[in-house]
Amino acid sequence: MKVLNAKYSNNENIQIIESDTLLDLDLDMKVFMNGYYDRVIGNPPYGAWQDYDKRANLKNIYKGFYVKETYALFLLRCISLLKENGKLTFIIPDTFLNLHMHNKLREYILLNTKIHEILMFPSKFFPGVNFGYSNLTIITVEKTDKEHALNNTVRIISDLKKVSDIEDITNKTNLEKYNVVDIPQREIFESVDMAFLIKAGSEIRNLINNPKMTLGDVADCVTGIYTGNNKAYFKALNSQVKNPTKCDVVDENKIEYDYLKYDNLLEGIEGEKHFIPVTKGNAEMYHRKNEWFIDWSKEALHHYKTDKKARLQNSRYYFRKGIAVPMVKSRKIKANLINNQVFDQSVVGIFPKEEKYLYYLLALLNSDIVNTIIQTINHTANNSANYLKKVPVVLPSNEKEIDHVNSLVEQMISHIEKTNTVNKEIQSEINTIFNKLYAAKELPTEILV
Numbered sequence: 469m470k471v472l473n474a475k476y477s478n479n480e481n482i483q484i485i486e487s488d489t490l491l492d493l494d495l496d497m498k499v500f501m502n503g504y505y506d507r508v509i510g511n512p513p514y515g516a517w518q519d520y521d522k523r524a525n526l527k528n529i530y531k532g533f534y535v536k537e538t539y540a541l542f543l544l545r546c547i548s549l550l551k552e553n554g555k556l557t558f559i560i561p562d563t564f565l566n567l568h569m570h571n572k573l574r575e576y577i578l579l580n581t582k583i584h585e586i587l588m589f590p591s592k593f594f595p596g597v598n599f600g601y602s603n604l605t606i607i608t609v610e611k612t613d614k615e616h617a618l619n620n621t622v623r624i625i626s627d628l629k630k631v632s633d634i635e636d637i638t639n640k641t642n643l644e645k646y647n648v649v650d651i652p653q654r655e656i657f658e659s660v661d662m663a664f665l666i667k668a669g670s671e672i673r674n675l676i677n678n679p680k681m682t683l684g685d686v687a688d689c690v691t692g693i694y695t696g697n698n699k700a701y702f703k704a705l706n707s708q709v710k711n712p713t714k715c716d717v718v719d720e721n722k723i724e725y726d727y728l729k730y731d732n733l734l735e736g737i738e739g740e741k742h743f744i745p746v747t748k749g750n751a752e753m754y755h756r757k758n759e760w761f762i763d764w765s766k767e768a769l770h771h772y773k774t775d776k777k778a779r780l781q782n783s784r785y786y787f788r789k790g791i792a793v794p795m796v797k798s799r800k801i802k803a804n805l806i807n808n809q810v811f812d813q814s815v816v817g818i819f820p821k822e823e824k825y826l827y828y829l830l831a832l833l834n835s836d837i838v839n840t841i842i843q844t845i846n847h848t849a850n851n852s853a854n855y856l857k858k859v860p861v862v863l864p865s866n867e868k869e870i871d872h873v874n875s876l877v878e879q880m881i882s883h884i885e886k887t888n889t890v891n892k893e894i895q896s897e898i899n900t901i902f903n904k905l906y907a908a909k910e911l912p913t914e915i916l917v
Contacts, residue, residue, distance in 0.1 A: 514538065543564070553612065581617060675841065683856055692785070702763075792816070824870065832861065837903055860906075
């Protein structure tokens, strides 16, 4: 404040105010007067810590909005401070575009502003900033009424590679280098969860917004055990296993592979052999090796059930056949079998309501079309159960087609077990089958593996 006051002390047109933007009573009066400012420009704090008393106060004031993410409240507050036709430009994370927690914020923006432009770019463009979970956006909106808002068209620009690319956008030059999408604001408002489905064209958006059936209809999508102390309760097969938490290597004499012979497995295993295979973390397509083991002793089960940091969640799905999809996304979604194992919270467990669809859904989740759909539903690194449930599912009209897909998956798993590689010919046939089922044209031309 001292620096700003010294710099602008002789300029009568500039007034500097130090205040809490979210709680300032004078700003409340400006909101009640239907806005005050013609222009607002800002770079609000992201993820700023709020003490519990202040958070409770914010929850009371901004009912229904996600108060843990401060940038969202600043965006909401500052839009409300605009006069009619006033404009706002903010630099904020891109998580508001898709995440469930920001549904109400999206509704407010879509009904109260014309979104002129959303420019998306990597957070690394700013020195010292590099979000692992999201990128950044520059959003420009204009305050208006519902009718004008829903008749607006939103321009979304992405695929910037370097900081100097922003100059092209500012000068409206070389736009052909970038991904420029114009979407009717009404279409966004009417989409599932009012999400900005920007990773694909209208065909994919239509699939997502008008599904006859979704993955959530045909399968349960859940997360698994949380030990509260992975370093203590997980062991790696050997030192070659990717091991970011630096868990110890398991003693082979303590591994119990034949654990299904025990009754009451949710009570734990007695004896020296009490480490069992667990489905955890990233893996390859279709088939995963047993590289991780979890302590399943009676003492460990007592900990999982009673420790405040642990959660023995969705245990009715343990020791069943299912499909694992990593919670953290990569360029290619890679789904693989859960083969009657425990699974942890680093994956989403997908359990078909009818077992005959197990291999079919495994193939579907490894297909290029579903990779495109999932990346469109949520472009951030987060790949939680709630997003996977939205994936549209198309089932063949006859059982023979399902049997054929199942046969291809069996061949693929056998090939991977023998060679440790994906058979590209089989994967190409799987992609072709699902492309036809989904009548999809907007797909990558390469085989993603």
